Amino acid sequence: MTKELTLSKEFMKGVWDQNPVLKQALGLCPTLAVTVSAVNGIAMALATTFVLVFSSLIISLIRKLIPNQVRIASFIVIIATFVTIVDLVMKAQFPELSKSLGPYIPLIVVNCLILGRQEAFSSKNTPGRSLIDSLGMGTGFLIVLFVLGGIREILSARTLLGFQVLPDMFEPWLVMILPAGAFITLGFMLGFSNYYAMHKKEKTHKEIIDTYLSSKSQRLATHRTEVLAQEKAALEAKMKAKEKSDDKPIDNDNQQ
Amino acid sequence: MTDLKQIINTKLELASSPHVHTKLSTERAMQMVILALLPCVLSAVVYFGIYQLLIFLVSIGIAMGTEYAIKRIRNQANTLSDGSALLTGLLLALILPPNFSLVFTGLGAFVSIAIGKEIFGGIGYNIFNPALVGRAFLQAAFPVQMTTWTKTNFNVDAVTSATPLGGFKFDGVAADLSSMFLGNTGGSLGETSALAILIGGIFLIALGIVNWRVPVSMIIGILIFGTLIWLINPEAYMNPLYHLVGGGFLFGAFFMASDWVSSPITAKGMWIFGLGISLIIVIIRVFGGIPEGVMYAILFMNAWVPLINRYTQPTIFGAKK
Numbered sequence: 001m002t003k004e005l006t007l008s009k010e011f012m013k014g015v016w017d018q019n020p021v022l023k024q025a026l027g028l029c030p031t032l033a034v035t036v037s038a039v040n041g042i043a044m045a046l047a048t049t050f051v052l053v054f055s056s057l058i059i060s061l062i063r064k065l066i067p068n069q070v071r072i073a074s075f076i077v078i079i080a081t082f083v084t085i086v087d088l089v090m091k092a093q094f095p096e097l098s099k100s101l102g103p104y105i106p107l108i109v110v111n112c113l114i115l116g117r118q119e120a121f122s123s124k125n126t127p128g129r130s131l132i133d134s135l136g137m138g139t140g141f142l143i144v145l146f147v148l149g150g151i152r153e154i155l156s157a158r159t160l161l162g163f164q165v166l167p168d169m170f171e172p173w174l175v176m177i178l179p180a181g182a183f184i185t186l187g188f189m190l191g192f193s194n195y196y197a198m199h200k201k202e203k204t205h206k207e208i209i210d211t212y213l214s215s216k217s218q219r220l221a222t223h224r225t226e227v228l229a230q231e232k233a234a235l236e237a238k239m240k241a242k243e244k245s246d247d248k249p250i251d252n253d254n255q256q
Numbered sequence: 257m258t259d260l261k262q263i264i265n266t267k268l269e270l271a272s273s274p275h276v277h278t279k280l281s282t283e284r285a286m287q288m289v290i291l292a293l294l295p296c297v298l299s300a301v302v303y304f305g306i307y308q309l310l311i312f313l314v315s316i317g318i319a320m321g322t323e324y325a326i327k328r329i330r331n332q333a334n335t336l337s338d339g340s341a342l343l344t345g346l347l348l349a350l351i352l353p354p355n356f357s358l359v360f361t362g363l364g365a366f367v368s369i370a371i372g373k374e375i376f377g378g379i380g381y382n383i384f385n386p387a388l389v390g391r392a393f394l395q396a397a398f399p400v401q402m403t404t405w406t407k408t409n410f411n412v413d414a415v416t417s418a419t420p421l422g423g424f425k426f427d428g429v430a431a432d433l434s435s436m437f438l439g440n441t442g443g444s445l446g447e448t449s450a451l452a453i454l455i456g457g458i459f460l461i462a463l464g465i466v467n468w469r470v471p472v473s474m475i476i477g478i479l480i481f482g483t484l485i486w487l488i489n490p491e492a493y494m495n496p497l498y499h500l501v502g503g504g505f506l507f508g509a510f511f512m513a514s515d516w517v518s519s520p521i522t523a524k525g526m527w528i529f530g531l532g533i534s535l536i537i538v539i540i541r542v543f544g545g546i547p548e549g550v551m552y553a554i555l556f557m558n559a560w561v562p563l564i565n566r567y568t569q570p571t572i573f574g575a576k577k
Binding site: 171173174175176178180181184 | 360
């Protein structure tokens with residue numbers, strides 16, 4: 001990266017500007033597969049964030065020791081270590097959750113979001129910066145998975161995080177449990193985020209044009225006053241000269 | 257001079273074909289299709305009661321409202337007057353089960369227009385048949401309600417009845433062919449009466465609005481594939497005539513598959529399209545876990561239409577291959 005971002009911007013880019021799911025479209029497999037409920041989404045995102053943060057930290061620490069030819073294999077070994085930790089801890093502490101997430105916890109090893117961040121960021125940046133970057137990416141992932149899981153849970157079971165939010169009158173939409181529901185919801189989320197980004201872009205474009213125009217008009221105004229003042233001075237000088245020359249001939253006549 | 261100014265000041269608008277000046281405009285075609293659907297609407301009301309009119313009204317109303325709102329939000333020219341949204345709403349209502357919930361009907365109409373049509377860019381751009389997209393969504397969202405078939409008014413010995421295809425698949429009961437032809441069986445609103453569909457369908461083919469190749473190739477296809485399967489074991493598999501008049505086959509052939517936008521444009525392509533739909537229908541009906549597959553077959557073949565169009569382009573007159 002040629003331009004260094006401030007630390008807070010480094011964090012926020014993962015949450016919005018380069019959101020792993022909405023902008024980079026990385027890690028879509030767990031995003032679509034496990035977000036049947038908000039709890040599953042949160043658990044998946046937290047597990048991914050844990051692996052992401054620690055592997056980023058380790059890899060940025062040893063980035064100068066890893067030979068370029070075997071870097072992918074090295075990344076995978078480090079990532080797999082942390083995935084194994086998460087998998088075993090979840091099996092021991094949250095057996096229910098581990099069962100409902102199924103094979104998707106071990107599959108974090110091949111989540112392209114994690115490998116992508118190592119390749120694109122941690123292997124080129126300092127540990128501190130990598131830590132902040134991975135925390136930001138993890139937060140962005142968490143927000144998307146929570147919203148996606150929440151929408152699907154509300155529409156398919158009337159509940160959010162286990163609490164009923166819609167009345168019994170509402171007939172659950174079975175389609176939201178199925179993969180089709182995940183695709184439809186994610187499609188709408190991508191659409192709205194792109195719409196918002198486009199809107200924002202148009203707005204910033206307009207602002208840039210506005211500031212340019214106002215500064216230009218200011219410059220033009222100062223230029224105008226300068227030109228006018230110059231002309232005024234020139235005209236006044238001319239008039240004076242003319243007055244003098246008008247006076248002179250009379251004098252000349254008198255002299256003659 | 258003023259004319260030139262007017263021409264320069266006129267905003268050019270992109271609109272879907274046909275651009276040719278002829279009596280047959282999009283509006284007129286839509287009106288004719290709606291007219292051709294009236295026998296089906298009539299049979300729905302006669303066989304399933306006056307409540308069905310509410311389903312039609314809700315479906316059409318929500319479809320048109322959604323179209324209007326989306327065009328408004330996207331700042332595009334309003335296409336409500338061409339009648340395509342009205343037609344989509346009507347078609348969706350005709351393929352819903354009798355006495356269906358009005359709330360779900362509205363949801364289906366919204367999905368039809370919003371996801372089936374407007375997301376792709378509006379009339380003329382949709383890949384899939386919008387009404388079938390709405391029905392597929394409802395089928396996935398509310399499978400129980402979508403397969404509850406009320407009995408017809410002339411069938412007094414039960415509250416609900418199986419469709420002929422469902423009855424054959426799960427209970428091995430063969431329905432009476434003549435009542436299937438007239439429409440006195442369980443089924444979706446517009447699809448039960450083969451007679452009403454044939455009246456409307458032949459009217460459209462005679463006017464040239466529906467190309468005859470799609471329905472004819474579908475009918476030939478289902479007779480061929482149905483007979484082949486039937487000949488293997490006449491005891492276990494359905495008579496090909498049941499395939500023909502049962503379920504939504506005829507309705508799909510005349511009003512769904514023949515949709516201008518989502519069917520192929522070449523003559524050869526239409527034959528491939530129709531035969532492909534029939535093959536998938538027979539496979540789903542005979543080997544699938546669900547009794548009926550017209551909707552999925554048409555949606556599946558819709559996805560192939562761009563490819564079919566590409567590979568069936570006729571050679572230019574005089575050109576060498």
